[in-house]
Amino acid sequence: MTNAIKTPEQIAKMRTAGRLAAEVLEMIGDYVVPGTTTEALNQRCHDHIVNVQKAIPACLGYRGFPKSICTSVNEVICHGIPSENKVLKKGDIINIDVTVIKDGWYGDTSKMYCVGKPAPHAERLVKITQECLYRAIDIVRPGTTLGDIGHTIQQHAESNYYSVVKDFCGHGIGDEFHSEPQILHYGKPGTGQILEQGMTFTIEPMLNAGKPGSKVLRDGWTAVTVDRRLSAQWEHTMAVTANGVEILTARNEESF
Ligand code: MF3
Ligand code: CO
Ligand code: CO
Numbered sequence: 001m002t003n004a005i006k007t008p009e010q011i012a013k014m015r016t017a018g019r020l021a022a023e024v025l026e027m028i029g030d031y032v033v034p035g036t037t038t039e040a041l042n043q044r045c046h047d048h049i050v051n052v053q054k055a056i057p058a059c060l061g062y063r064g065f066p067k068s069i070c071t072s073v074n075e076v077i078c079h080g081i082p083s084e085n086k087v088l089k090k091g092d093i094i095n096i097d098v099t100v101i102k103d104g105w106y107g108d109t110s111k112m113y114c115v116g117k118p119a120p121h122a123e124r125l126v127k128i129t130q131e132c133l134y135r136a137i138d139i140v141r142p143g144t145t146l147g148d149i150g151h152t153i154q155q156h157a158e159s160n161y162y163s164v165v166k167d168f169c170g171h172g173i174g175d176e177f178h179s180e181p182q183i184l185h186y187g188k189p190g191t192g193q194i195l196e197q198g199m200t201f202t203i204e205p206m207l208n209a210g211k212p213g214s215k216v217l218r219d220g221w222t223a224v225t226v227d228r229r230l231s232a233q234w235e236h237t238m239a240v241t242a243n244g245v246e247i248l249t250a251r252n253e254e255s256f
Contacts, residue, residue, distance in 0.1 A: 004172060004179075004180065004181070004198075004199055004200075005196060005197075005198035005199060006174060006198050006199075006200050006239065007198070010105070010174065010175075011200065011239050011246075011248075013102070013103055013104070013105040014105045014106070014107060014173075014174065014200055014237070014248050015246075016102050016103065016105070016107075017055070017100050017101065017102040017103070017106055017107035017248075018107030018109070018237050018247075018248030018249040018250075019107070019248070019249075020049070020053045020055050020100045020102055020107060021098045021099060021100040021107035021108060021109045021237070021249050022107070022109055022249045022250060022251045023048075023053070024045050024048055024049060024053075024069075024098045024100065025098055025109060025110070025111050025251060026251055026252060026253075027044075027045075027048055028041060028044060028045055028048075028096060029113060031044055032088065032094060032113040032115060033088070033115065034088055034089055034090045034115055034116055035087060035088065035089075036087070036088050037082075037083065037084050037085070037086055037087050037088070038071035038080070038082040038083055038086040038094075039067075039082045039083055039084040039086070040084075041069070041071060041082060041096065042067045042068055042071065042082035045057070045068055045069045045098060046067075046068035046069070049068065049098075049100055053100065053102070055101060055102040056100070056101040056102075057069065057098075057099070057100065057101075058099035058100065058101050058106060058108070058177055059097075059099055062177065064220075065079075065081070066081060067082045068082075069082065069096055069097060070082075070095070070096070070110070071086070071094060071095070071096055071097075072094065072095040072097070072222075072223075072231070072233065073086065073088070073092055073093070073094045074092055074093060074094075074230055074231075075224050075225045075228045075229060075230060075231060076095075076222055076223065076224050076231065077165055077168070077206050077208070077214050077223040077224060077225060077231040077233070078095070078097070078168055078206060078223050079216075079221045079222060079223050080095075080221075080222050081219060081221050081222060089115065089116075090115055090116030090117070091115065091117070091118060091119060091122070092114075092115040092116075093112055093113070093114055093115070093118055093122050093125075093126055093230065093232060094112070094113050094115065095110050095111070095112050095113075095232065095233045095234075096110060096111065096113065097110035097233075098110065099177065104175050105174065105175055106173050106174065106175070106176070106177055106237070107173075107237050107248060107249050108173055108177070108202050108204075108235060108237050108249070109202075109235050109236055109237060109249035110204065110233055110234060110235040111234055111235075111251075112126045112129070112130070112232050112233070112234060114126065121209070121230075122230055125162065125207060125209050125230055125231075125232045126232045128156065128157065128160045128162060128207065129162075129206075129207040129232040129233065129234055130234045131156060132152075132153040132156045132157055132185075132205045132207065132234075133153075133203055133204075133205055133234045133235070133236065135152050135153070135156055136149045136152050136153050136203050136205070137203065137236065137238065137245060137247065137256070138152075139152055140203075140238060140240060140244065140245035141195065141240065141241075141243060141244045141245065142194075142195055142196055142197050142240060142242070142243075143194060143195065144194070144195045145189075145190055145191060145192045145193065145194050145195070146181060146183060146184065146187065146191075146192035146193045146195075147187035147188045147189055147190060147191030147192040148187075148189050148190065149183065149184075149185075149187070149203065150183075150184045150185055150186045150187025150188075150192075151186070151187050151188055151189045153185045153186065153203075154185065154186040154187065157205070157207050162207040162208060162209060163207065163208045163210070163212035164185050164205065164206070164207060164208075164212060165185070165205075165206035165207070165208060165212055165214060165231070166184075166185075166186060166212055167213075167214045167223070168204075168206060168214070168223065169182045169183055169184050169185060170182070170183030170184075170185070170201060170202040170204045171183060171201060171202055172200065172201045173200055173201060173202055173237055174200050181193050181201065183201050183202065183203055183204075185203075185204075185205040185206070195240050197240050197241060197242055198239070198240060199240045200237065200238065200239045200240075200248070201237070201238065202235055202236065202237050202238070203235070203236060203238070204233060204234070204235030204236075205233065205234065206232070206233040207231065207232055208225050208229060208230070208231045209225075209229040209230045209231070210225060210229035211225065211226055211227050211229075213225070213226035213227075214226065235249075236248075236249045237249045
């Protein structure tokens with residue numbers, strides 16, 4: 001579907017899907033502990049989505065992706081594939097990215113978890129990346145441009161000596177997983193498309209501790225930093241309202 005503006009009824013369906021995706025992230029937190037595997041986390045999320053939520057894990061089978069969530073540990077930027085061989089250890093940082101389809105509509109969200117106590121430099125990267133998402137969300141309203149969003153993220157990242165990943169971006173979302181427009185996490189103020197009430201999209205900044213470059217491993221999915229230094233990502237799905245934004249994937253721990 002090419003119509004980027006959603007009706008209130010359509011946004012209501014996205015609110016339901018978004019809430020379910022957020023609930024998966026709330027549910028899984030207690031299980032992100034040393035010694036578990038990313039496949040065990042995948043199975044728990046899959047079972048919750050399918051059996052409890054009676055919903056569909058959008059990642060499973062999407063362009064051949066083999067699992068129900070993405071699990072991206074340490075130097076993995078995004079699209080990490082859960083595996084029984086990937087055992088989490090103290091000090092790891094992991095992004096879990098969940099997309100749920102309910103009644104034909106999508107909710108897409110991710111957060112970072114620390115396994116045990118993180119090193120101060122890892123904790124700082126995680127925190128600044130979350131601040132980039134929150135600062136971008138703060139300016140979303142009718143009249144803001146996509147360049148304003150990208151600039152806000154890039155400015156906060158680079159002023160903290162981190163780099164913004166340019167090879168992946170946020171996206172329009174609705175009754176399709178990925179649609180126009182692309183939401184770049186870098187840019188110039190006042191440039192690009194102007195936001196309007198009823199637009200729905202994700203913002204999902206990825207920040208690297210070192211160089212911004214990425215490389216996809218031979219599994220065809222796992223994107224890692226070129227210098228193998230740490231990367232972090234946070235994601236929300238949102239709708240532009242008359243005066244601001246509604247976060248469709250907000251968790252109870254957040255206050256918007
Ligand atoms: N959830 C990811 C996003 O934020 C997309 C994952 S696609 C998959 O857009 F195939 F890797 F699951
Ligand atoms: Co997304
Ligand atoms: Co996602």
